[in-house]
Amino acid sequence: DTEVTQTPKHLVMGMTNKKSLKCEQHMGHRAMYWYKQKAKKPPELMFVYSYEKLSINESVPSRFSPECPNSSLLNLHLHALQPEDSALYLCASSQLDGFGEPLHFGNGTRLTVT
């Protein structure tokens, strides 16, 4: 089983809804990531938090809002999404910051926007 836990596993939301995705890790990792994965494609980086501070935003639309309440938790707040935002949203963590480190992925939240 993965050591990065994501909830919910599945989410269906309308374009006017507000929802949040949650991610938790208890490995003491100092960096946490949000990735988006479309079907049959590799993961695409969205956000990176290092020591609870947002360090990278890959020009993600403002309808996606990340939050890192503490070193173990990472949230992704969703508002006014579009159908093309439907995808698998993956959370990951790494022991140290810097990209030359192994990523530990959760099993993702399958999001469908109707």
Place this chain on the structure above:
Amino acid sequence: GENVEQHPSTLSVQEGDSAVIKCTYSDSASNYFPWYKQELGKGPQLIIDIRSNVGEKKDQRIAVTLNKTAKHFSLHITETQPEDSAVYFCAASKAGYSSASKIIFGSGTRLSIRP
């Protein structure tokens, strides 16, 4: 920026045979090359990685080779088993913590093991 090409996109091998997946990268400054396995309904899981100061690394049935001069690296799976069926992603990154250093994934290889 970095670009990683991965081949083949699909691969079917008989159980017990070997499978090889190849990747090339463009940025000579890349120095970290992980391989991830993604099973249906799950997130990618690291199976092996190699750094640029090493030419080969092995872990039981899995091995990775790196040719820095040619800028390519390969995953070798020997004695394949049904549980090896999955999508495999190669990736490349470099030291640092900016968008320029981020991990770039290959396009993925769907490996199927025939019984």
